[in-house]
Amino acid sequence: MNLQEITPAMRIADVERDTGIGKDTLRVWERRYDFPRPDRDALGERVYSADQIDRLRIIRRLLDKGMRPSKVLPLDLPALQQLLDKHSGPLHSPARHAICLSLVKLLRMHRSRELRESLNRILVQDGLQKFITDTIVPINGIIGDYWIRGELSVPEEHLYTEQVQNVIRHAIHSHAPGESAPRILFTTFPDEEHCLGILMVEAMCVAAGAHCTSLGTRIPLSDISKYASDGRYDVVALSFSAAYPSRTVTKDLTQFRELLPAKIAIWAGGGALNQKRIKLPNTTILTNIEGVPALVAHWRTGA
Amino acid sequence: MNLQEITPAMRIADVERDTGIGKDTLRVWERRYDFPRPDRDALGERVYSADQIDRLRIIRRLLDKGMRPSKVLPLDLPALQQLLDKHSGPLHSPARHAICLSLVKLLRMHRSRELRESLNRILVQDGLQKFITDTIVPINGIIGDYWIRGELSVPEEHLYTEQVQNVIRHAIHSHAPGESAPRILFTTFPDEEHCLGILMVEAMCVAAGAHCTSLGTRIPLSDISKYASDGRYDVVALSFSAAYPSRTVTKDLTQFRELLPAKIAIWAGGGALNQKRIKLPNTTILTNIEGVPALVAHWRTGA
DNA sequence: TTTTCATGTTTGTCCTGGACAAAATGCTTT
DNA sequence: AAAGCATTTTGTCCAGGACAAACATGAAAA
Known part of the structure; x- marks a missing residue:
């Protein structure tokens, strides 16, 4: 054969x-x-x-x-x-990179429990925000590289996503429910199925003490708008991964801005928006996730 | 406007x-x-x-x-x-149906925590197997009916799926890890994205004391086969929801049967197989989920 | 220097109408 | 019932054309 x-x-x-x-x-x-x-x-x-x-x-x-x-x-x-x-480029400190590589190694040996425990250790040590920006973001990049090179199987990639989700979700739920402003609604558009991006932003906002609710991924625009109005949210946060159909992202956002009541802010971020210049009323485009805490703080003083 | x-x-x-x-x-x-x-x-x-x-x-x-x-x-x-x-038909006892309807009502009021707590109560009372067959299966049907009639929004449907997954996953993990035979690997083919079906089967098998591992959904056939061989599994369990492209299901299963070592059994079930007559070596087609415990028992005596 | 505007080029998605094998059905025979 | 055969149904693929929206480029204005 x-x-x-x-x-x-x-x-x-x-x-x-x-x-x-x-x-x-x-x-x-x-x-x-x-x-x-x-x-x-x-x-x-x-x-x-x-x-x-x-x-x-x-x-x-x-x-x-x-x-x-x-x-x-x-x-x-x-x-x-x-x-x-050339385009992946050296992004983070060598020490961080080494830690990330050891986590990838665990993943490739299918040690899911150890992977989760290691992640949790780093989380406890660094705090939620630093954990996201300094550990999860770079690992995501490395996982992506392995994936492209075909050195990671589909089950391994799923295993990674699932464990990271477990850790972040658990961290979000362990936080005392933030009741202070702003009230933020997290979700994605119908063509976006990746949930890790929006989950990371939610974690950042929870850590910043905001009142956070997630609608999940792939939600029709009309449903998002209805929930945001009915629940009297201040902000709708959206994530557009690099895999989002980039031709339509500007059109989609503009359409949603018209649908959503003008006083509710939109925060949008993710790879698909990186080289776009979108100007819409009461809409902020996030270029990197590190800017989230400042954005929450800015909302509190400004509005 | x-x-x-x-x-x-x-x-x-x-x-x-x-x-x-x-x-x-x-x-x-x-x-x-x-x-x-x-x-x-x-x-x-x-x-x-x-x-x-x-x-x-x-x-x-x-x-x-x-x-x-x-x-x-x-x-x-x-x-x-x-x-x-005409095709939905009266399926379960009126008492059960009433309980299911009250759960749907909770869902439609977005009381996610109460929904989860109610489900958990029934789970503790009935045990895992009865919980799946007598509660989750009928609710799934009712949810589907509401969905078709447009009386349920996308976020509501997501909320339901997520809470049910939470409850079942937690129940699976709380079980003492079954180390007794058979060793079963749970997953779905690349065109199948619904995870609830295979999760319910996994719960039934865990309750029957089998050694269970899940690979997640949308896994390439070659990866499934490789894992099943390397991990020395006895059975690969597959779920095909009614939404699975029914034209290809016979072809896909046949192809997988050729790829997988002959001594590893295949258990397949779900809506897409209901009116098919598939005959393959060492392959069992499950027509309803109630048959799972008997299947596990039969495997233990027969093989 | 940066921003705005007008121009030409690139690019993904949709169109029509034809073709064909695999699946399902109906009918006949073991 | 079960198995074999003929006929109809059905989803997916093909070619090649069309077009608007997105993009790049360069000139003019702030």
Whole structure:
């Protein structure tokens, strides 16, 4: 039995599910940039190779970081890797980096309990805010790098997400329920399914003593607006991961700003907004999560 | 400001996200059955009305229950409602039904803590297995009915799922870790994102004293097989909700059976399998969740 | 220097109408 | 009942065209 036999044929729908790139986009890329150029089966239908999927995954990552399709689609695998390395960059102190790497190692050995205990130890030592900004954020980056390189399996990635969620959720619930202003509602738009981003912001706000409520992910705009009005919230906080369809993010936010009562503020952040310049009334775009405590403080003095 | 202005235009991609029906399918239904026949905007692109979405949601539900498109697509809203009522049927004792309705009422008032406490009370009183089969299963059905009728918002539905998960997960962890055979691995295929189904089965197996591990949802077949082999599991348990693409479920299972070592059993269940007749070696199709304890017992005597 | 505006280019999504295999159904025979 | 065969139903894929919104670029204004 050779490898080709046990590897199932990747049809265009499978590629869409795995990479998040739509069928129409895949076809039009093939027409315009000559990549990906899949084999065809007996019926003339596209069959993608594992190599092409790998390349597409990296391309997706680079597009999320703001590169343009015409620049990255013609590149081969080594060139893509190189470009990715240049864009990840050295972000944090070497000591922190070492701690993060040891946590990743635990993860790769499937030691879920030890991973959670280690995270908890750091949490207790650093406090919630520092834990998020100095530990979780860099680990997320490292996990992302491993993921792109195919050195992490899907179950391992799930295990990581789940343990981090456990730790942060527990920390949020252990806090004395903040009843002081502002009242903040946390959620994401229907096309955003990543919950870690908004959970981290919620943790930062809880630590800052705000009254926080989470609606969960993938909530229709009308439902968000209704809850925010009915619950007399001061702020709606939204997260847009790098994977959010970046073409529509400005339009979506503008539409929501019109729907939501003008006196309720919007705080929006996440990778999809990083290189956008959005100006809307009573709306703050957060460029990095470290700015959250200052934002809460500013709200208290300003409003 | 009238209603049409505040209701955002539903484009075909939005309908796909909301109903789970693919763009191609929507277009071909329009061609063949003359429904849905959306308006067109200035560019000639489809704009679906809220009524059409409602109808499509019910149609999706009926298809999941095994009806055929040619039979249900031509029906109008009242006829669809009627058909749905006929198919939900009276399932449980009136007393149980009353308890379930009171829980739904709590949910609709957003009393999440009381909801969780009520569930926990029933859990303690009935024990884990009876709690799942007599309370959670019927409530799921009722929630589904409310959902279809548009009487439950997305956040309310999320709230329900989250609280039930909390209660079941906690119950699973409180059990003394079962070290007795069989060793069972719980997960779902990449196209299945619903986690409640497999979680309920896991709870039943934990209560039956088996050694249980969960991989989470949306796991590639190759990863499942690798884990099951490496961890020397006896059984892989899979859940296929009614929303699983039913065209492919037989093919997917067959493919997985070939990938997984023959001596590892497969237990599969869920709505998508209800009217299938699948015969595969060392593979059991569960028609209802009540059969799980017997299945575990049977495994112990038989193997 | 930074910001605003006008221009041309890039890019994802939608369109039509055709094709086909796999699944479901109905009918006949063990 | 169960199994085999023919027919209909049905979802997904294809090609190639179209277009607006997002983006880049460079000139003019603050």
